[in-house]
Amino acid sequence: MSDGHFPTIALIGIGLIGSSLARVVRREGLADRIVVSTRSADTLKRAEELGLGDAYTTDAAEAVQDADLVIVSVPVGASGDVARTIAPALKAGAIVSDVGSTKASVIAQMAPELPDTVHFIPGHPLAGTEKSGPDSGFAELFENRWCIFTPLPETDPAALEKLSAFWRACGANIDTMDPEHHDKVLAIVSHLPHIIAYNIVGTADDLQTVTKSEVIKYSASGFRDFTRLAASDPTMWRDVCLYNREAILEMLARFSEDLFFLQRAIRWGDGEKLFDLFSRTRDVRRSIIEAGQEVNAPDFGRQVAAHPEKGSKPA
Amino acid sequence: MSDGHFPTIALIGIGLIGSSLARVVRREGLADRIVVSTRSADTLKRAEELGLGDAYTTDAAEAVQDADLVIVSVPVGASGDVARTIAPALKAGAIVSDVGSTKASVIAQMAPELPDTVHFIPGHPLAGTEKSGPDSGFAELFENRWCIFTPLPETDPAALEKLSAFWRACGANIDTMDPEHHDKVLAIVSHLPHIIAYNIVGTADDLQTVTKSEVIKYSASGFRDFTRLAASDPTMWRDVCLYNREAILEMLARFSEDLFFLQRAIRWGDGEKLFDLFSRTRDVRRSIIEAGQEVNAPDFGRQVAAHPEKGSKPA
Numbered sequence: 001m002s003d004g005h006f007p008t009i010a011l012i013g014i015g016l017i018g019s020s021l022a023r024v025v026r027r028e029g030l031a032d033r034i035v036v037s038t039r040s041a042d043t044l045k046r047a048e049e050l051g052l053g054d055a056y057t058t059d060a061a062e063a064v065q066d067a068d069l070v071i072v073s074v075p076v077g078a079s080g081d082v083a084r085t086i087a088p089a090l091k092a093g094a095i096v097s098d099v100g101s102t103k104a105s106v107i108a109q110m111a112p113e114l115p116d117t118v119h120f121i122p123g124h125p126l127a128g129t130e131k132s133g134p135d136s137g138f139a140e141l142f143e144n145r146w147c148i149f150t151p152l153p154e155t156d157p158a159a160l161e162k163l164s165a166f167w168r169a170c171g172a173n174i175d176t177m178d179p180e181h182h183d184k185v186l187a188i189v190s191h192l193p194h195i196i197a198y199n200i201v202g203t204a205d206d207l208q209t210v211t212k213s214e215v216i217k218y219s220a221s222g223f224r225d226f227t228r229l230a231a232s233d234p235t236m237w238r239d240v241c242l243y244n245r246e247a248i249l250e251m252l253a254r255f256s257e258d259l260f261f262l263q264r265a266i267r268w269g270d271g272e273k274l275f276d277l278f279s280r281t282r283d284v285r286r287s288i289i290e291a292g293q294e295v296n297a298p299d300f301g302r303q304v305a306a307h308p309e310k311g312s313k314p315a
Numbered sequence: 316m317s318d319g320h321f322p323t324i325a326l327i328g329i330g331l332i333g334s335s336l337a338r339v340v341r342r343e344g345l346a347d348r349i350v351v352s353t354r355s356a357d358t359l360k361r362a363e364e365l366g367l368g369d370a371y372t373t374d375a376a377e378a379v380q381d382a383d384l385v386i387v388s389v390p391v392g393a394s395g396d397v398a399r400t401i402a403p404a405l406k407a408g409a410i411v412s413d414v415g416s417t418k419a420s421v422i423a424q425m426a427p428e429l430p431d432t433v434h435f436i437p438g439h440p441l442a443g444t445e446k447s448g449p450d451s452g453f454a455e456l457f458e459n460r461w462c463i464f465t466p467l468p469e470t471d472p473a474a475l476e477k478l479s480a481f482w483r484a485c486g487a488n489i490d491t492m493d494p495e496h497h498d499k500v501l502a503i504v505s506h507l508p509h510i511i512a513y514n515i516v517g518t519a520d521d522l523q524t525v526t527k528s529e530v531i532k533y534s535a536s537g538f539r540d541f542t543r544l545a546a547s548d549p550t551m552w553r554d555v556c557l558y559n560r561e562a563i564l565e566m567l568a569r570f571s572e573d574l575f576f577l578q579r580a581i582r583w584g585d586g587e588k589l590f591d592l593f594s595r596t597r598d599v600r601r602s603i604i605e606a607g608q609e610v611n612a613p614d615f616g617r618q619v620a621a622h623p624e625k626g627s628k629p630a
Contacts, residue, residue, distance in 0.1 A: 101536075126536040130600075146533060185525050185533060188518070193537035195577065196515060200508060201596040203566070203573045210500050216602045218461060218500060221416075221441040222508035224609050225544055227600035229537055234593035241581045241589050251518070252578050256571065258518045262510065263567050266556045274556050278549035281516040285445075285542035287531045294539050 002162040004028075004169035006095075010035040010067035012060050012082055014047045015233070016128060017099045018073035019137030022052035024170045027139045037063035047134045061089035069095045069166065072110075076100040077239035080109035092117040095159050099125055101186055101236070103150040103179035105243035111152065119159035122150045122179065125172055126190070132233040143171035144292060150179040187247035191240055192255060195248065197229035198237070317477040319343075319484030321410075325350045325382035327375050327397055329362045330548070331443060332414045333388035334452030337367040339485045342454045352378035362449045376404035384410045384481065387425075391415040392554035395424035407432040410474050414440055416501055416551070418465040418494035420558035426467065434474035437465045439497065440487055441505070447548040458486035459607060465494040502562035506555055507570060510563065512544035513552070 009031040011018045018038075025031050036053035037060045038044050048056045057063050064070050064086045072082050079100060090096065096118050100106045103122050114120050127145040129136065147167040151160055164174045177185070204215045204223065215223065241248060265273040288294045324346040326333045333353075340346050351368035352375045353359050363371045372378050379385045379401045387397050394415060405411065411433050415421040418437050429435045442460040444451065462482040466475055479489045492500070519530045519538065530538065556563060580588040603609045 126533050128536070145535060148533075181524075185529050186536065188522060188525050189530055189533045189538040190536035192518075193515060193541055195581075196511060196574075197537075197540070198593055198596050199574050199577055200511060200570060201599050202577075202592050203507075203570045204503050205595065205599055206573070207503060207569070209496075210503050212599075212602075214500050215504055216599070216606050216608065218441050218463075218504045218608075219603045219606075220460060220608045221443070221501065221505035222512075222544055223504040224603060225512070225540055226508055227596070227603055227609070229540055230593075230596040231600040232593075234590050234597070237593050238586050238589040242584055242586055245581055245584070248581060249578065252574070252581075254522070255515060255518045256574065256578075258521070259511075259514050259567070259571065262514055262517075263564065263571075266510075266560055266563060266567075269557055269560070271553050271557055274553040275549050277517050278513055278545075278547075278552050280520065281513050281542070281545040282549070284516050284520055284527075284531070285546040287527075288534045288539055288542055291531050291534075293531065293535045294542070 002165040004030055004162075004165035004167075006031050006068040006162075006166065008033045008035065008067045008069075010037065010063045010070045011053070011073065012037050012063060012070065012086070013073035014038045014043060014052060014134045015073060016132050016136045017125065017141075018071070019047065019050070019052055019134040020127075020139065020141040021071060021073070021137075021170065022047075023137055023139040024142065026052075028169050030166060030169055031069075033066075035063045035067060043134060050134055052134060060085045064091075064094070065089045066091065067094055069163070070097070072096070072098040072100075074100075075233075075235045075239040076102050076106055076109075076243045079106045080113065083110040083113035087113050087115055090115060090118050093119075095119045095121060095163055097121045097123045097163055099123060101190065101240050102244040103182045105183075107150070107152070107179055119156055120152065121155055121160055121163050122152075123163070123167070124148045124150075124182065124186075125167065125170075127172070128232075130228045130231040132236070140171065142167070145172055146175055147172040148182055149174065149176045150182050151176060183244050183247045184250075187244060187251045191244060191248050192251045194229050194232060194237055195241065195252070196255070197226040200226050201230040317480035319345055319477075319480035319482075321346050321384040321477075321481065323348045323350065323382045323384075325352065325378045325385045326368070326388065327352050327378060327385060327401070328388035329353045329358060329367060329449045330388060331447050331451045331456075332440065333386070334362065334365070334367055334449040335442075335454065335456040336386060336388070336452075336485065337362075338452055338454035339457065341367075343484050345481060345484055346384075348381075350378045350382060358449060365449055367449060375400045379406075379409070380404045381406065382409055384478070385412070387411070387413040387415075390548075390550045390554040391417050391421055391424075391558045394421045395428065398425040398428035402428050402430055405430060405433045408434075410434045410436060410478055412436045412438045412478055414438060416505065416555050417559040418497045420498075422465070422467065422494055434471055435467065436470055436475055436478050437467075437494065438478070438482070439463045439465075439501070440482070442487070443547075445543045445546040447551070455486065457482070460487055461490055462487035463497055464489065464491045465497050466491060498559050498562045499565075502559060502566045506559060506563050507566045509544050509547060509552055510556065510567070511570070512541040515541050516545040
């Protein structure tokens with residue numbers, strides 16, 4: 001059984017996820033050498049200032065040439081380009097994985113580009129915050145979060161186990177599913193919530209009868225809860241919408257249908273329908289708390305507002 | 316200038332808001348005597364066990380007879396009944412206020428019932444958590460939150476100032492606006508977010524292709540943020556929908572219009588439109604944090620998950 005250690009790990013992309021990986025790999029001693037690569041010279045410089053790796057290059061092909069594990073952490077729309085760039089330089093036997101929030105599209109983009117001599121295992125750690133960039137990462141990001149693999153029919157079980165051991169050492173729990181199912185699950189648990197949050201913040205921002213300063217001033221009464229998701233990385237989310245289109249459109253259709261049902265109940269004063277829905281949804285939250293995916297502190301433990309120093313860094 | 320103190324305060328309704336008031340009134344010495352009243356004998360018993368008042372009764376009329384300040388904290392649909400019950404027992408010169416999330420409807424229900432000898436000042440503290448009942452209250456709930464008054468044309472400025480001093484002593488900041496504007500503001504900053512949250516949790520709960528256990532397991536990727544609002548008190552929110560119907564229907568129409576625009580951009584692969592919206596909404600959150608209505612800790616400071624004892628009680 002593997003301990004999750006690789007001699008050389010190349011991180012392509014060093015944003016929230018890439019830089020969190022860099023930090024946990026260092027802390028847990030999961031690599032002898034970390035090579036950091038990103039297209040932007042400024043971001044690369046910042047990664048170097050933060051000491052996230054042992055070597056730095058804007059050339060992804062150079063980054064992967066000695067790597068035993070390559071993790072691509074870029075907006076999903078850039079996956080194909082990265083695969084094309086690194087393909088000729090990859091070492092035989094290397095494991096190539098990613099962290100993208102859509103899987104069918106990433107496979108369609110990357111698999112045809114990569115040589116048969118490497119193990120391509122698509123992955124997706126369900127972890128993140130609304131922050132982006134190399135400064136925003138932290139070693140604890142993956143703790144008690146799920147990392148989902150969507151292996152290909154030809155995936156070598158031994159390679160999958162090595163990669164699983166790596167992610168377990170990063171703190172994550174492992175699941176596998178087929179890519180299409182992953183994309184549907186993520187459409188409802190992640191993509192739709194982000195789209196709805198972006199949309200409601202946009203709607204509020206456009207009102208004339210209620211001023212923007214009123215929206216901000218009184219935001220603690222509910223609106224605020226949506227603004228965290230709506231502050232997420234725009235490039236990443238643009239790509240998610242473009243590359244998981246079918247599943248997202250299906251979830252949006254269902255959501256709108258349900259919303260019209262609710263709207264009709266409001267228009268016709270059907271209190272019973274409203275009460276039924278509003279009672280049913282309470283149970284879902286209870287289950288989430290029981291599953292350890294949320295804390296039961298009221299108002300998301302926002303008491304840290306009174307002591308911002310307690311809230312500045314995730315523990 | 317008033318110091319916010321009243322000889323006798325009657326609290327009609329002892330849920331999250333009523334019981335938080337009881338606690339802060341006690342802590343700040345804002346009353347010589349607190350009379351607690353609620354229709355449910357069980358809830359009243361619990362309030363007594365918690366020591367929230369000095370006297371307890373299920374009879375609201377009895378509760379208000381010596382009160383200098385009466386605060387009605389019940390679902391807005393019950394406002395008219397409460398006003399009818401307490402009207403004959405109210406002391407001349409008493410201030411009667413409420414905490415309801417809709418104001419035009421509360422005024423329409425209560426104003427015609429109350430005698431001219433009392434000061435009726437509709438109010439709404441913008442504070443709450445997803446919890447309900449007398450156990451869920453805490454003295455710090457109103458700290459740095461807004462309390463909005465919607466005074467009537469005939470409201471006595473001295474009475475308004477006395478009530479404002481009381482709420483300031485509870486930790487709140489004071490605003491005044493007209494009832495119709497309040498109802499529009501709240502429709503967008505509070506009612507629409509709650510309705511959307513209830514709706515998305517309902518949609519997820521109904522899916523066949525994605526199981527409920529998958530939704531719960533992977534909820535940390537966005538969905539979770541909506542479940543807090545969707546765990547709020549069903550009776551309260553049913554009444555808000557029924558009693559702020561027009562403003563809510565207007566906001567829902569705008570929201571759906573915007574969502575269809577976004578959906579169309581996804582369908583047609585218009586990345587530029589998506590990127591524009593997703594960038595714009597980031598600024599709104601920044602403004603909310605600058606206004607002190609949110610903390611900047613990533614992921615809502617959910618690090619308390621690791622140390623639940625820190626998160627169990629708001630500071």
